[in-house]
Amino acid sequence: MEMRAVFESRDAADRSWRVFPAGSNGEYGLPQELSVVLRRGDGCRVWDVSGREFLDFTMGWGSVLLGHGHSGVTAAVIGQAPLGSNFAHVNEHSLRLAERLVEISPACEQVRFCASGTEATMHCLRLARAFRRRAGILKFEGAYHGSHDVGTTSLFGREFRRFPEPEPLGGSMPVGEQQVMRVAPFNDAETAADLIAAHAEDLAAVICEPLHRCLPPEPGFLQAVREACTRHGVLLIFDEVVTGFRLALGGAQERYGVVPDLVAYGKAIGGGYPLGVYGGRTSIMALVEEQRIADSDYVWTASTVGGNPVSSAAALAVLDAVSEPDFYPDLHAMGEFLREGMRRVLADAGRAACVIGDGPLAQVVFRPGPVRNSREIWQGDPGAGRRMMLGLFERGVFLNPMGTKLYLSAAHDREACEDFLERFADALAGIS
Numbered sequence: 001m002e003m004r005a006v007f008e009s010r011d012a013a014d015r016s017w018r019v020f021p022a023g024s025n026g027e028y029g030l031p032q033e034l035s036v037v038l039r040r041g042d043g044c045r046v047w048d049v050s051g052r053e054f055l056d057f058t059m060g061w062g063s064v065l066l067g068h069g070h071s072g073v074t075a076a077v078i079g080q081a082p083l084g085s086n087f088a089h090v091n092e093h094s095l096r097l098a099e100r101l102v103e104i105s106p107a108c109e110q111v112r113f114c115a116s117g118t119e120a121t122m123h124c125l126r127l128a129r130a131f132r133r134r135a136g137i138l139k140f141e142g143a144y145h146g147s148h149d150v151g152t153t154s155l156f157g158r159e160f161r162r163f164p165e166p167e168p169l170g171g172s173m174p175v176g177e178q179q180v181m182r183v184a185p186f187n188d189a190e191t192a193a194d195l196i197a198a199h200a201e202d203l204a205a206v207i208c209e210p211l212h213r214c215l216p217p218e219p220g221f222l223q224a225v226r227e228a229c230t231r232h233g234v235l236l237i238f239d240e241v242v243t244g245f246r247l248a249l250g251g252a253q254e255r256y257g258v259v260p261d262l263v264a265y266g267k268a269i270g271g272g273y274p275l276g277v278y279g280g281r282t283s284i285m286a287l288v289e290e291q292r293i294a295d296s297d298y299v300w301t302a303s304t305v306g307g308n309p310v311s312s313a314a315a316l317a318v319l320d321a322v323s324e325p326d327f328y329p330d331l332h333a334m335g336e337f338l339r340e341g342m343r344r345v346l347a348d349a350g351r352a353a354c355v356i357g358d359g360p361l362a363q364v365v366f367r368p369g370p371v372r373n374s375r376e377i378w379q380g381d382p383g384a385g386r387r388m389m390l391g392l393f394e395r396g397v398f399l400n401p402m403g404t405k406l407y408l409s410a411a412h413d414r415e416a417c418e419d420f421l422e423r424f425a426d427a428l429a430g431i432s
């Protein structure tokens with residue numbers, strides 16, 4: 001790389017530390033000396049301002065499922081952009097999108113749009129509380145539902161509190177909110193069902209990432225949670241922000257065969273453009289109808305850019321692409337190829353580690369498997385996970401070193417995965 005380009009790239013990275021806290025827009029946790037500022041992406045690759053190329057294994061935190069610069073999504077955006085970016089009103093693209101989503105998503109008779117996954121889960125929680133007229137929420141330890149207080153409760157296990165006591169993350173959560181939160185271990189049907197039964201009187205909802213971060217549900221677990229919720233009149237919310245349109249066209253609902261009462265989508269559906277979706281059956285969604293504003297169970301849900309015609313056009317192009325017959329078989333085959341390859345590399349390196357994931361997702365856990373829940377993952381060696389991710393970053397793999405989850409896209413082929421596996425082996429050799 002030319003010296004000038006190196007200086008420009010360092011300068012841009014240092015500037016980012018002056019205007020963004022920790023030099024980032026959240027979550028990256030990269031040390032300053034590794035910081036980069038990106039300029040462009042194509043397929044499964046991104047380039048920084050100096051022209052340095054990275055193999056992308058985070059893909060906009062999973063929002064760019066089809067690959068960077070996908071021709072269908074790009075054409076849809078270019079087609080709409082000159083015709084108006086936002087009307088804050090139902091438009092022909094958002095209407096068609098809503099019609100398709102209601103067809104695709106088993107839980108959704110009606111939907112509304114917002115701009116992110118955080119908003120989508122927040123609206124589901126508020127709807128559940130108003131519908132049930134209860135404040136309590138149960139979540140699974142280690143789950144992330146967006147950057148609100150419920151979403152980040154017990155996200156990282158530092159204290160390993162006794163279930164169902166929540167562990168707030170940082171200082172933003174009011175005591176009152178903590179008092180109504182309950183936390184259960186993922187993949188432990190008995191404990192979850194017992195807690196739902198014990199707290200049924202004040203629980204509005206159970207919120208769940210059906211693929212818990214990167215950990216698949218054991219057979220029967222989601223079904224048992226569904227059953228307990230139904231028995232005790234507690235709503236079940238699926239946070240499909242990661243799984244939606246990624247594990248199957250019908251998301252985790254289709255993949256794992258369980259239908260929740262409310263569902264939140266984000267990430268992949270927008271093709272990288274801002275879009276969140278929440279939906280459920282009409283009797284619940286009716287609470288947001290504006291003519292009910294004077295009712296005590298009314299839920300306010302306005303979103304200025306939610307359902308804007310550019311994001312909606314992009315989403316329709318995403319749905320066209322993922323509706324191709326080979327889309328999901330190919331995506332799953334590539335995910336399995338990657339996970340198997342990583343297992344082989346770890347075994348060759350003599351590492352006591354396991355690889356978890358489903359569909360186009362993978363994560364290394366530095367402890368022998370199988371692992372069932374977040375606490376077991378944390379009891380491994382998360383430090384080794386971070387060192388490995390930073391080692392990969394240094395070797396030109398773009399990823400989120402904090403997230404530990406690797407995202408494939410439809411643009412990743414065998415060659416890209418094999419290239420990754422070589423760098424993975426090299427990075428492993430470099431860490432203790």
Ligand SMILES: Cc1ncc(COP(=O)(O)O)c(C=O)c1O
Nearest residue numbers: 116117118144145146241242266
């Ligand atoms: C499962 C899950 N829910 C919600 C969110 C929040 O989505 P957003 O970052 O679009 O607000 C995320 C983001 O990573 C997520 O992984």
